[in-house]
Structures are given as C-alpha cells and as structure tokens.
Amino acid sequence: MDCNVRPASMARITTRALADAFIEEQIAAIRAEIGDKKVLLALSGGVDSSVVAALLVKAIGHQLVCVHVNHGLMRKDESENVIEVFRNQLDVNLVYVDATDRFLDLLAGVSDPEKKRKIIGAEFINVFADEARKLSGIDYLAQGTIYPDILESQKQAEGKKAVKSHHNVGGLPEDLQFKLVEPIKLLFKDEVRVVGEALGLPHAMVYRQPFPGPGLGVRCLGAITRDRLAALREADAILREEFANAGLSEKVWQYFVIVPDVKSVGVKDESRYEGWPAIIRAVNTVDAMSATIEEIPYAILHKITARITAEVAGINRVLYDLTPKPCGTIEWE
Numbered sequence: 001m002d003c004n005v006r007p008a009s010m011a012r013i014t015t016r017a018l019a020d021a022f023i024e025e026q027i028a029a030i031r032a033e034i035g036d037k038k039v040l041l042a043l044s045g046g047v048d049s050s051v052v053a054a055l056l057v058k059a060i061g062h063q064l065v066c067v068h069v070n071h072g073l074m075r076k077d078e079s080e081n082v083i084e085v086f087r088n089q090l091d092v093n094l095v096y097v098d099a100t101d102r103f104l105d106l107l108a109g110v111s112d113p114e115k116k117r118k119i120i121g122a123e124f125i126n127v128f129a130d131e132a133r134k135l136s137g138i139d140y141l142a143q144g145t146i147y148p149d150i151l152e153s154q155k156q157a158e159g160k161k162a163v164k165s166h167h168n169v170g171g172l173p174e175d176l177q178f179k180l181v182e183p184i185k186l187l188f189k190d191e192v193r194v195v196g197e198a199l200g201l202p203h204a205m206v207y208r209q210p211f212p213g214p215g216l217g218v219r220c221l222g223a224i225t226r227d228r229l230a231a232l233r234e235a236d237a238i239l240r241e242e243f244a245n246a247g248l249s250e251k252v253w254q255y256f257v258i259v260p261d262v263k264s265v266g267v268k269d270e271s272r273y274e275g276w277p278a279i280i281r282a283v284n285t286v287d288a289m290s291a292t293i294e295e296i297p298y299a300i301l302h303k304i305t306a307r308i309t310a311e312v313a314g315i316n317r318v319l320y321d322l323t324p325k326p327c328g329t330i331e332w333e
C-alpha cells in the first residue's frame, strides 16, 4: 500500500473523539518508529508545523528539538507568540534564531519577486542547516506536510506548472541526511485544525489565516527596506486587530496589508508629507486557486484608514484592493 495515499476507509476527522483517536494512534506509531532517537522540526508557527510540534512533544517530549527561524519577515509579535506557546506553555525544547539581519542583508536591493522568494527559501535552508549541524545525534526530520501538499506535488510531477514557487525545508544539504517523520501527511486542513485543538493549542493559532513562507517579504513590494517593512508590519497589525474587533478574523479566509514602493504627496500637521499607501486585501476562497473579495463594511474601512494613517509612520493613504483571483493572484508578488 502506498503510504502517501489516503485510504478510502479513513474517516474524516470532524469531532474531538475522532481527533483523540487519531492522536493516540499517532503517538503509538511515533514512539514505535523513533524509539530513543531525536527529531528535529522547523517550527514556523503556522498551523501545520505547530500541530506536528504539539503531537511530537506529547509522544517523545524532549527528544523533539524545534528550531524557529525568525527571518525578519514575520508579522508583529509572531515569533514572541511561538516562544510563549511552545517554550513556556508546552515545554518544547525550542531553539530560537533571530536571523533578521542575514535575510534583510541578502534581500537588499533585490526587487524581482521570484528572486526574493528563492533567496528567502535558500537562506531559510542555510540557517536551519547551520542550527542542525550544531545539534548532534539527530536522526529524524519532522515535517508538517499535509495531504493537499502531496496532491499538489503529484500534480507538479505530472508536468502541471505552479504559478509561484513555494518553499519548505526540503532540499537540505547532502551532509544532513535525516529520515522523515510526517505524522499529519494524510490529513486535510480542517482535520489538522480539529487535531490541533484536541492537542490543546490556542484557538487563535489553530484557526489563524494562512501566511506565506516568505512572509511579509512578498507584501513589501519590490526591494525591501527596513523602514517600509516596519510600516507594513504595523499597518498589518492594525488591520488584524480591527478585523478581530469586528468579528471578521475567522470569517475571512485571508486578509493583510501590502505596501508598494511608491510615494504620494499628503499633508500632515499643515505640511507636505510624502508617504507610502497601505493596500488592504481581504479574500475568501476554498482552495486558493480562485478567490472572491470580502466586502468590508465602510465603517470598518474608515476606522482602519484613520488608525493606519494616524499611527503608522510613513503611511499617508489607505487603498482597498477589489480584484478577485483571477485575474489578480492573492498576493501581489
């Protein structure tokens, strides 16, 4: 039987009881496979790697070593939350690497989106590999692969072209040969979430919106600068806060801010004030292949606009992207 094919008999995990049964089964399988060996996991803070971390720490405790790489392109407070939940609450053996300067130095002056993605993906592997070499006696690499990833790579293997290159920790250097552990590889996203809650992960972490691997790097358009990236991070935090206040966080599939490398003339404190626009994007989709626009009520748009222009240094306008996919992709790069 191909272990990358979901058996027709496998029930969809929709309830706490089914999730508990899955967790018990996986814990037994993981213990049987790993024994007293050590497992390494790149923990991004996304739903999939978080669920794998919570499952593995339950199965093998401190034999799991997680590495969280902050590439400097995380959203506001994101790395801090990862540390709080995994190191402080779940007692996970967590290595935190602040690699902001490594990434931003490499990205300086690079404006082509695919080049940016490639630099971020490759440097992520470099940083992770550097950390892996420092840790001795690791035999296994855990990955948060889920079933749609397997289906997607099968499609690509059949020659269908991907619109944008995505990155994960595959492609580690030759000297790092790990066996793979992928405990949620037969699950769909909704099932991963049910399992995550059953494992005791915070609701906000389990139901968080998807966030691309290259992070804010593909939302700070063109060549990334630290000041524009900081403005983007603050504006995005305000958007997320106002969506939460309005009860929209779990209703809308993905919502975020984009800041292009364009300035317009504005006025502040009776003087000319040149600033960037913050572009709001809020979309709904089932599979990210096509997407529709969330109609944000005007009162909320006004509040977001007032807050961003008053609170974020460098931003003097707020725009609302009304383009569905197609013809716009969800991200601008």
Ligand code: XMP
Pocket: 117, 163, 164, 165, 166, 167, 210, 211, 212, 213, 214, 218, 254, 288, 325, 328, 329, 330, 331, 332, 333
């Ligand atoms: P697009 O922009 O292609 O996005 O319509 C579809 C979904 O994919 C996410 N996305 C990425 N995820 N690495 C990722 O891990 C990437 O390079 C990447 N680019 C886009 C995007 O956020 C959306 O959910």
